[in-house]
Amino acid sequence: MTIESKLFNLCIDESPPRNKPLVAKYMRSFAFPVLSKLSPFNISKTGSYLSANKNVILQKYGAEAENDITSVLEKLESLIADILSNSPFRELSSDNIDVKIWNKVLDDFSDQDGSRPTWVYTNWLYTECYIHRRIFEAFETSTFLKNYDPFYEQKMKALSHCEEAMDILGKFLIKYFNKNNVPLKNLREDLPKIIKCALWGNRCDLSQTGGDAIAQTESPLDLVESLQDLMLADESSKIVDFLFTSLNESKNNKILDIILDNAGYELFTDLCLADYLVTYKFVDIVRFHGKAIPWFVSDVTSQDFTATINYIAHTSRSETLKELGKRWEGYFKSGQWIFESEQFWTLPFNFGQMKSLDNELYSKLSESFLIISKGDLNYRKLVGDIFWEPTVPFTQAVGSFKPSKLLALRTLKSDITCGLAEGLAEHISKNDPDWLKIGKYAVIHVDGL
Numbered sequence: 375m376t377i378e379s380k381l382f383n384l385c386i387d388e389s390p391p392r393n394k395p396l397v398a399k400y401m402r403s404f405a406f407p408v409l410s411k412l413s414p415f416n417i418s419k420t421g422s423y424l425s426a427n428k429n430v431i432l433q434k435y436g437a438e439a440e441n442d443i444t445s446v447l448e449k450l451e452s453l454i455a456d457i458l459s460n461s462p463f464r465e466l467s468s469d470n471i472d473v474k475i476w477n478k479v480l481d482d483f484s485d486q487d488g489s490r491p492t493w494v495y496t497n498w499l500y501t502e503c504y505i506h507r508r509i510f511e512a513f514e515t516s517t518f519l520k521n522y523d524p525f526y527e528q529k530m531k532a533l534s535h536c537e538e539a540m541d542i543l544g545k546f547l548i549k550y551f552n553k554n555n556v557p558l559k560n561l562r563e564d565l566p567k568i569i570k571c572a573l574w575g576n577r578c579d580l581s582q583t584g585g586d587a588i589a590q591t592e593s594p595l596d597l598v599e600s601l602q603d604l605m606l607a608d609e610s611s612k613i614v615d616f617l618f619t620s621l622n623e624s625k626n627n628k629i630l631d632i633i634l635d636n637a638g639y640e641l642f643t644d645l646c647l648a649d650y651l652v653t654y655k656f657v658d659i660v661r662f663h664g665k666a667i668p669w670f671v672s673d674v675t676s677q678d679f680t681a682t683i684n685y686i687a688h689t690s691r692s693e694t695l696k697e698l699g700k701r702w703e704g705y706f707k708s709g710q711w712i713f714e715s716e717q718f719w720t721l722p723f724n725f726g727q728m729k730s731l732d733n734e735l736y737s738k739l740s741e742s743f744l745i746i747s748k749g750d751l752n753y754r755k756l757v758g759d760i761f762w763e764p765t766v767p768f769t770q771a772v773g774s775f776k777p778s779k780l781l782a783l784r785t786l787k788s789d790i791t792c793g794l795a796e797g798l799a800e801h802i803s804k805n806d807p808d809w810l811k812i813g814k815y816a817v818i819h820v821d822g823l
């Protein structure tokens with residue numbers, strides 16, 4: 375029996391039960407192909423990248439790093455083997471401060487007799503996060519490659535591949551920003567477009583391609599129009615009304631928290647949205663929340679964030695982008711923009727658990743005027759990674775996570791849905807069986823408004 379068929383034999387050819395957290399054993403859920411195919415593929419591509427770049431790595435870290443490369447490759451291989459043989463999860467073994475928490479969660483999941491849970495039968499959010507935590511563990515337990523991000527180069531490549539589209543959006547914004555007076559009417563018309571550019575930016579996600587860049591070449595603003603029919607829920611008007619109403623209130627220090635997702639083109643569109651909201655005084659301060667460790671291949675880390683702004687301000691081929699990048703450097707110098715990478719975002723918890731498990735972060739977000747959550751994984755965490763009936767209202771699915779007003783921008787790359795009109799999910803799935811998996815469709819949901 376091959377290892378893969380072993381995994382097949384452990385799973386059941388059924389859809390997951392509604393209103394329960396996802397588990398990979400249901401083969402008709404996206405969790406099963408991600409566990410059995412996409413994750414091993416991503417891990418093995420990470421190994422191939424390392425092997426292909428061996429000489430560059432040795433040049434940078436010295437000849438002694440060769441042993442590290444060998445041991446990282448072995449650890450990645452054994453991660454794939456662990457997944458495909460459904461062997462029990464093991465404790466993490468590095469000295470990073472989050473390891474205690476990970477191991478405590480694993481203990482809590484273990485039977486009273488100490489038997490550890492396995493990949494196929496455990497809550498999928500935990501399992502998928504654990505895969506990415508184990509990839510990082512392979513590096514952090516080495517000597518020279520502790521802080522090595524094997525996805526960094528691909529993330530930066532993805533950014534430069536999208537310069538054409540970035541330049542179009544950049545030109546639109548710079549023209550705007552350089553006008554002395556922009557009539558409110560124009561702002562009202564254009565703000566939803568900028569929000570939707572940031573929404574569709576979420577299609578560019580390297581975790582779906584094993585790190586291969588997805589080029590965004592079309593005009594982001596044209597795309598917003600042409601993709602409108604693919605929006606399954608669009609509550610953007612509520613957020614636009616809220617932002618315009620608040621312009622007339624004399625509130626100071628309005629903080630916008632953006633829970634970031636992918637680096638590359640998506641991050642660029644997030645920065646554009648933040649600039650627009652700051653420039654027209656919808657908010658005063660922006661706190662960007664990224665990841666403390668490499669995560670889900672293309673999520674933004676502090677290194678990516680700094681390098682992205684630096685690239686746009688100094689290396690990009692377009693003068694417009696350079697001008698935009700320099701504005702962003704200015705926001706950081708003045709303290710108006712802040713980057714943070716709290717540990718919670720790379721733990722296996724959903725956002726409903728934040729208040730009890732990381733009260734400090736929950737209190738910080740409670741100061742917020744508006745929270746924007748980007749992407750699919752953050753959305754899954756918002757709604758507890760529960761396989762909701764598609765018509766369950768978003769506000770209900772979000773449950774107790776209510777630190778402030780919330781805007782979720784997400785393209786659909788997993789089978790979690792909620793907040794859809796009666797019959798819509800059934801209608802689309804009939805014509806488009808893969809509708810949940812490929813980032814083709816999108817939702818904009820709000821809470822607290």
Ligand SMILES: O=P(O)(O)OC[C@@]1(O)O[C@H](CO)[C@@H](O)[C@@H]1O
Pocket residue numbers: 408412502576579581582635636670748749750751752754787788
């Ligand atoms: O959060 P993002 O970047 O929008 O999407 C991440 C994601 O699509 O990648 C995984 C593998 O496909 C999914 O489980 C997950 O939700």
